Amino acid sequence: MSEELEYFNEDAQEQLQMMESALLDAMEKGVNSEYIGTIFRAMHTIKGVAGMFSFEDIISFTHIAENLMDAVRNGKIALNEDLLMLLLECKDHVGELVHCAVESIAIPQNTLEKDKLLKLTIKEYLESPADKPKALQKPEEEVSNSNLWHISLYLKEHFFETGMDLLSILAYLQRLGTLHSISPVLDKLPGLELIDPHKPYLGFEIEFEGEITKEEIVEVFEFVEDDITLDVFSATKAQDMEAEEIKPQEQEPPIQIKPTEIQTIQAKKESLVKQAGNVSQSLRVDSSKIDTLIDTISEMVIANARINRYVEKYADADLEEVCIELGTLLEELRNNVMNIRMVAVGESFEKFRRVVNDVARKLNKKINFTIQGGDTELDKTVIEKIADPLLHMLRNSVDHGIETTQERLEKGKSEYGNVELRAYPESGAIVIEIEDDGKGLALDAIISKARAKGIIDESEELSDAEAYKLIFEPGFSTAAVISDISGRGVGMDVVKKNIEALKGEIELQSKVGKGSCFTIRLPLTLAIIEGFLFQVGHTNYIIPLDMVSEVIEFTAKHRVNMRENNLFDLRGTLLPLLDIRNYYNELPCKMCERQNIIVVKYGRNKMGLLVDELFGEYQTVIKPLGRLFQNAPGLYGASILGSGEIALIFDIPALFEMLKIN
Amino acid sequence: MIFESDVLGIEEADGIRDALLSCLENEEPLIMIDLINVNKIDLSIIQLFLSLRQSLHNQNRKMVLINCTNGVVDALKLSGCSQFLECSYE
Amino acid sequence: MYSQILMDDDDEMAIKEGTQYLLFYLQSNLYALRGEFITEIVELPQITKVPWMLPCVKGVCNIRGTIVGVIDIARCLLQNDFINTNRTSLVIVKIIDEEMSHKIGFIIDEVYEVEVFEASELQGVPHFGLPIHSKYVEAMIPYKGDFIPLLSLKNVADIEFLSQRENPHAT
DSSP states (O other): OOHHHHHHHHHHHHHHHHHHHHHHHHHHHOOOHHHHHHHHHHHHHHHHHHHHHTOHHHHHHHHHHHHHHHHHHTTSSOOOHHHHHHHHHHHHHHHHHHHHHHTTOOOOHHHHHHHHHHHHHHHHHHHOOOSOOSSOOOOOOOOOOSEEEEEEEEEOTTGGGGTOOHHHHHHHHHHHSEEEEEEEEOTTOOOTTTOOTTSOOOEEEEEEEESOOHHHHHHHTGGGGGGEEEEEEESHHHHHHHHHHHHHHHHSOOSOOOHHHHHHHHHHHHHHHHHHHHHHHOOOOOHHHHHHHHHHHHHHHHHHHHHHHHHHHHOOHHHHHHHHHHHHHHHHHHHHHHHHHEEESHHHHHHHHHHHHHHHHHHTOOEEEEEEOTTOEEEHHHHHHHHHHHHHHHHHIIIIISOOHHHHHHTTOOSSEEEEEEEEEETTEEEEEEEEOSOOOOHHHHHHHHHHTTSSOTTOOOOHHHHHHGGGSTTOOOOSSOOSSSOSSOOHHHHHHHHHHTTOEEEEEEETTTEEEEEEEEESOSSEEEEEEEEETTEEEEEEGGGEEEEEEOOHHHHHHHTTSSEEEETTEEEEEEEHHHHTTOOOOSSOOOOEEEEEEETTEEEEEEESOEEEEEEEEOBOOOGGGTTOTTEEEEEEOTTSOEEEEEOHHHHHHHHHHO | OBOOOSEEOGGGHHHHHHHHHHHHHSOOSEEEEEOTTOOEEOHHHHHHHHHHHHHHHHTTOEEEEEEEOHHHHHHHHHTTGGGTSOEEEO | OGGGHHHHTHHHHHHOOSEEEEEEEETTEEEEEEGGGEEEEEEOOOOBOOTTBOTTEEEEEEETTEEEEEEEHHHHHHSOOOOOOTTOEEEEEEEEETTEEEEEEEEESEEEEEEEEOGGGOBOOOSSSOSSOGGGEEEEEEETTEEEEEEOHHHHTOHHHHTOBOOTTOO
8 A cells, every 4th residue: 555545444434433432422412513613624625535545435425525514514404313324324334445446456346336326325414404493593604515616627639520519518517516717728729810719728717616526527528538638626625624624612602601611621622732843743664563672672681681690699889770771771772662652542442432332222221431541551463353353242232231222221220321331550451341230140041051051960050150161162142032133142251251362351240130231351461571570499580579468488488378288378368279299290499498479460350379499580581482382371482581581471360260260 | 991701810811911911011101901791700810910010010000990899899898909000980 | 503504515416305303412312303294403592381281381482483392302202301401492393183283382402403314214113111101103214223203293292281270289
C-alpha cells in the first residue's frame, strides 16, 4: 500500500470510528447538533479525500449520505432511531467500500446490491422528509450541500465531425444545477485568415454547482467523451473545509452561557487542541521494528549484568560509577521503549459499544453499557489478542446475562440492564472485568447441566468456585435455547484458552438474581521483567518482582510448627508453603547454608515458596521455552544470566492454579 | 451583411468563413452582421465569429451582431461567448 | 569446531549430486540425519534441568542467546542415558511445529562424517532386526558395506510426545 493510500485508509477509519461513536452516543443520550456535525463531517471528509484518489464508488455513496446528513443538519429530516440505524449501516458500508478501494479489490456483488439499496433508502428519506423534528431545532444557517465543480473542457480535432452540438450538452448540464460561469478559452483560436472552419480551437472553463457527483457530470458528456478532453474537479474542498472549521464556534449560541458551560467548552477546546497536537506528533511505526529494538535492549540488559559482575570483581570506584550511570540510562531507555508498546485500552473498548448495542437491539433488550478505566495501559499485542474473547463475553452478558425488559420489570429491576466493562491495574497485572446486573448463574443449574453433559460424575461434589469453573469447560453452554447471538459452538472454553495463551486467567462470580462478574487478570507486558533471582537445588529460578510480597528466613521454628501439614505461620496468618526442591525433584544444594521462604502474591492469593539461596533483584529478559516445554509446570519462560547460565522463570498464577487442582 | 439561413452549422461553416473573409477585406471600421433570419447557430459558427473578432481586433476594428434572435442569444450566453461578441436584439 | 565439517566438503559436493547427511555415533552404532535441518553442531553446553519432563528431555541450554531444548536421543531410542565424554556433541536442528519454527538440540556421542548420498541410494526400512523402533527410521543408507539407519526427524522430534509432563506427585 502506498503511503498516501495508507493515510487515506487511516483517515477514513478514524472518521468512521468517530461517526460510529457519535451514532451510538446519539442513540443513548439523544441527538444533538454536535453528533450530527460529527456524522456529517465523517461522510464529507471521506468523500473529499476519496476524491483525491478518484475512488468513485466511495465518492458517490458518501455524497448521498452527506446530502442526507445535510438535510438532517438543516432540520429537514429528523434524526430518529430508524435513521440512526440506517446511518450505522451506511458507516459499515463505507468501511466496506474503503476496504475494497484500499486493497484495490473489486467490490463484491452483495456490497454493490447493498450500495443500491442504501442509496434508494436514503433517497426516499430525502424526497419525503415526512416527520419534521418536533422540537424547534433552529434550522442552522443554510449551508448548501451542493457541490461546486470546476469543469475543464477542450474540444479535440474531430469534434465537429461528430455532429454533436456542445451547446445542447451545456444546456442539459444547466438543467442539473447552476452554471455559475463559463469562460471560453481562445488562446488557440487563429484569426479568420488562418482558421480551418472544420476544426475546433476552443476550450471552456466552467464553474458549476449542483447536487451532482463527478461521475454524473462525466456522464453528461458521455456522447462526446472521445472527442473532448474533460477534467472535473471539486471546487468545494478548500473553501468548504475552511468554512466548517470555523462554523462550530460561530454556532455556539451567544446567549446565557452559564460559567460551568464555558468551562466545559473551554476544556473541550483545549482537548481538541491537545488532540491536534498529538496527531501531529504521532508516528506510525511497524511494530516489528519496535520488537527488534526491544530485543536489542534485552541483549544490552544482559550484557550490562555481565559488566556489573566484573565491576564487583575488580572493585574499581571509577568503573563502578560509570556502570551505575550506564545502568540508570539503560533502565530509562528500557522503560521508554516498553512504553511505546503500551496502549490505553479505551480505544479498543469503545468499539465494543457498537456490538453491545447491536445485540441488545436484536434481542429487544435495553442495555446501559458503561466503560471504566479506559486509560489503563496494556501491551498492544495483549490488547489485540484479548479483543475477541472480550467481545464474546460481552455478547454473552447481553444475551444470557441480562433478562428481557419484561422480566426485569417483573423482578422490580430497572428497565435498563447494566453491563460494565472496566480495567484497572493490580499488583503487576491488569484486571479487566465484565459485570452485569442480570439474572446471574444458578449453581445447581450449572452442576446438573455439567452432569447431563458428562463433564462431571453424578457423585462428584464441587465447591462453588469449582462449579463456576465448569462453564469454562468445552461443550458447556448455559442457555436453554441457543440463540444466534452467542453460543454458536464457540464457548467460554475458547475464551479461557485465549486468555491462558496470554498468561492470563479468568474467573467468574455470580449471584442468582443479582448478576455475574467475569474477572480477567493479564500480565502487563511480555518481554522484560524485574525479577527476583534465587536458587533451588542446582537450578536458578526467577520470580517476577511485583509478585514477591516478602522474603523470610526459614527457621527451625517454622519447621516445628509445620509438622505434617504444608502451612506456615506468617505473623498469625497461615499460608500454604510449597517446597520447591521436593516439588521439582531438585537435588539438595550442597553449597547452600540455609533455606528461605519467598512469600508470593497474586490477586487475593498468597503462598510461601521454600527455596535455597537468594540472590536478590535481577532485571531480566524473558525468553520463551518453546513448545517442547509447553507443559512445564508453573514455568513461564527462561532467562539468560550474565554468566551465560539459564534461570527458569516462575509462572506464579499457573502455580497457584496447579496447586488448587492438586 | 446578412445571413438568410434559419440554421447555421458546420455544413455552412466554409461558406460563412468566405463571406466573413470578404467583410474582413473591406475596410469598414465596424462590421455589422445581421442574424435576423437565424434561429440556431452552433459552436463552429460561434468559433468563426470569434475568429473574425480576433482578426478585426488586430486591425483596431470592431464587429457587432445585430437583430439576434433568442436562439442565437441563448447560444452565445450558454457558450460564455456573449462577453466577447457584442450583439443587439431584434 | 564441528560446525566446520558441514562446509568443508565442497569438493565432494562437486562430484556427487545429492543431499548432505550427518553420520554420527550413538552408543557405538552409526546413524544418519538429513543435513538440511541441521543449523549447527556444538560441544555439549551446560544444561539446565526443567522439572517434570520425560527422562529423554534433559532441559534447556543457551545457544548464543537462544534457549534451546535438549533431547537425549540415546535415551529416546535406546533407553540408555548418554554418557558425557569430550566428544559428546549437540546437534541443533530446526523443526517446524504448528507453523512455528524452533530449534532443539540432540545429544550425540560423536560426529563421524558428513556424506552426500543420492536419493536413489536410500533403501527401505526392514520391519525387524533394527536396534531401534522402526518408526524412528526413515530409510536405510548403504555405507561401506553396512546399512545406516536414517533417523526420521519428524518422529524423533515429536513435540507432542516429548512435551508430555511426567508428574512425580501424581497418584
